[in-house]
Amino acid sequence: MMIEEQTKITCIENGSVISPPGFQVAGLHSGVKKARNDLGVLYSEKLTNAAAVYTLNQIQAAPIAVTKESMHVEHKLQAIVINSGNANACTGKQGEEDAYMMQHLTAKKLSLPAHHVAVASTGVIGVHMPMSKIAPHIDLLSIGKTKEHVAQFEESLLTTDTFTKSACYQAEIGGNTITIGGAAKGSGMVKPNMGTILSFITTDAAIESEFLQMALKEATDKTFNCITVDGDTSTNDMVIVLANGLAENDTLTPEHPDWKVFMELLTKTCEDLSQQIARDGEGATKLVEVEVIGAKTNEDAVKIAKAIVSSSLVKTAIFGKDANWGRIIAAIGYSGVEINPHTIDAMIGPISILQNSEPMAFSEEEINTYFENDTVKILIDLQLGDAKGKAWGCDLTYDYVRINASYRT
Template identity: 60%
Template structure:
C-alpha cells in the first residue's frame, strides 16, 4: 500500500475493479477478435448509484444512447456489458437494435431490470455487430470477485492497447474504509475531452447519483480530459462510475466533512488510468507530462498544457530526445492563453531552458540524456497569474503510423 501525497488515501497495489464491496467481473474470448478476450461484464449485487460522461463527438455510437437511457431511468445500474473488436457505431437502426439486444440478454441472464444494464462497445466503426458470437456467450460469462476475473475483464475491453490498465485506492470516510477500483482502455484516437477510451470505476461509497455525477465531472476535467495522443475524438468514449453504498458511510455530499477525501480518491483513480492511457499511446515509448503554473487561471493553464503535449513537433522531439525548446514556446504562443513573451520560463526535467523569455545556457547533452527516460516532464511558468494545470500525452513514433495504416487489415 502506497500513501498519496496528502496521506488521506492509499494505493492498493493488488486491488482491482472488484475490490470494492458488492462488485463482480468476468471476461472471455468469443471470436469477435482473433485472440484476446472481447466480451466483459461488471456486476453489482445491489442497484448502484451510477454516473457517466460521454464523448463530445456529434456522432455517437448506439451503446451510448442505450446507456444514457438506462442511467436516466433512475440513476441506478447493476451491470455493464462491454465488447471490443466492434464499435457498433454508424450502424443505423440495426446497430441500435443490437445494443438493446445486448442489454436485454444481459438483464435476462442476471435477472435484473433492463434499465439497470449499461452497454459499451469499442473497435472498428461501421461494421454490423457479430451478434451470433456475442449473445450466446453472455450466459457463459462467469462472474466472481477474484482478481483473475477482474484481469479477464480488463483484457476484454482492449483494442490496440499493449496491455490492461487498472488501479485501486482506499480512504477512510466516516470511520469506514472506502475502496475505489478502475479499469480502462485507450491507445489511439485520443484527444482532450476523451477519445477512444473507456473507463469503468467502482466504489463501495454511499453517494447519490447526482452527487456522483458532480464529482465525476470534476475529476474527469482534471484527468481524462487532459490527455491527448493524436488529436482525434472517437464515437464511443465513456467513463462510467458505479457506487454500491456497501461501505455504509454517511451519504456523501459536498457538505460532508470528508467530501474532499472522496474527491481525492476519485481523482487519484482517474489520474492513474489517464496516465496509463497516455503512456500506452499507439507506438509510444514515453509518457510526457506538461505542468503549467503562473497562468491567468486554471483553465488557461490546462489549455497551454494540452496544446504543448498535443503538438506533433513537441511529441517527435521527445521521441528523438531532442531538447528543442523552440517547439515548446511556439505551442505556448498558439494556445490562445494569455501570455507575456518576456515572462515565460520553461524547463525539461530539472533543467531550465528559458527564463524571462530569454534562452539560458544549458547542457544539451544532459537534457537529451534525461529525455531518454520513460517519463519526460516539461514545466512551464507563464508568470502572469496564479493558475495551474497539467496534461499528459506520449511521443510520436514511426510505429504510430504503422499501427494505424493497418488497423483494419
C-alpha cells in the same frame, strides 16, 4: 501499500475494479477479435447509484445512446456489458437493435431489469456487430471475484492497448474506509475530452447519483479530459462510476466535511488510469507530462498544457530526443490563452531551457540523458498568477503510423 502524506490516500497495490466489496466481473473470447478476449461484464451484487460522462463527438455510437437512455430512467445501474473489436458506431438502426439486444441478453443472464444494464463498445467503426458471435457468448459469461476473473475482464476491454489498466485507492472518510477501484482501456484516437476511452470505476461509498455525477464531471475535467495520444476523438468514449454504498458511511454531499477527501480519492483514481492510457499510446515509448504554473486561471493553465502535449512537433521532438523548445513556445502562443510573451520560464525535467522568455545554455548530453527516461516532464511558469494545471500525452513514433495504417487488417 504506499501512503500519500498530504491527503492520506492509500494506493492499493494490485487492486482492481472489484477491490471495493460487492462487485464481480467476467470476460471471455467470443470471436469478434482473432485472439484476445472481447466480451466482458461488470456486475454489482446490489443496485448502485451511477454517474457517467460520454464522448463530445457529435457522432455517437449506438451503445452510448442505449446507456444514456438507461441512465435517464433512474441514474442507477447494476451491470455493464462491454465488447471490444467492434465499435457499433455508424451502423444505423441495426446497430441500435444490436446494442439493445446486448443489454437485454445481459439483463436476462443476470436477472435484472434491462434499464439497469449499461452497454459499452470499442473497436472498428462502421461494421455491423457480429451478434451471431456476441449473443450466445453473453450467456456463457461466468462472473466471479478471483484474480483470473479480473484478468479475463480487463483483457476483454482492449483493442490496440499493449497492457491492461487498473487502479485502486482508499481513504478514511467519516471513520469509514472508502475504496475506489477502476479498469480502463485506451491507446489510440485519444485527445482531450476523451477519445476511445472506456473506464469503469467502482466504489463502496454511499453517495447519491446527483452528487456522484458532479464529482465525476469535476474529476474527469482534471484527468481523462487532459490526456491526448493523437488528437482524434472517438465516437464511443464512456466513463461510468458505480457506487453501492456498502461502506455505510454518512451519505456524501458537497457539504460533508470529508467531501474534499472523496474528491481527491476519485480524482487520484482517474488520474492514475489516465496516465496509464497516455503511456500506452499507440507506438509510444514515453509518457509526457506537462505542468503549467503561474497562470491567471486553472482553465488557462490546463488549456496551455493541452496545447503543448497535443503538438505533433513537440511529440516527435521528444521521440527524437531533440530539445527543440521553440515548438513548446509556439504551442503556448497558439493555445488561445492570453499570456505575457516576455515572462515565460520553461524546464525539461530538471534542466532550465528558458527564463523570462530568453534561452538558457544547457548541456545537450545532459538533456539527451534525461530523454532516456520513460517519463518526460515539461514545466512552464507563465509568471502571471497562482493558478496551475496539468495534461498528459506521449511521444509520436514511427510505430504509430504503422499501427494505424493497417488497423482494419
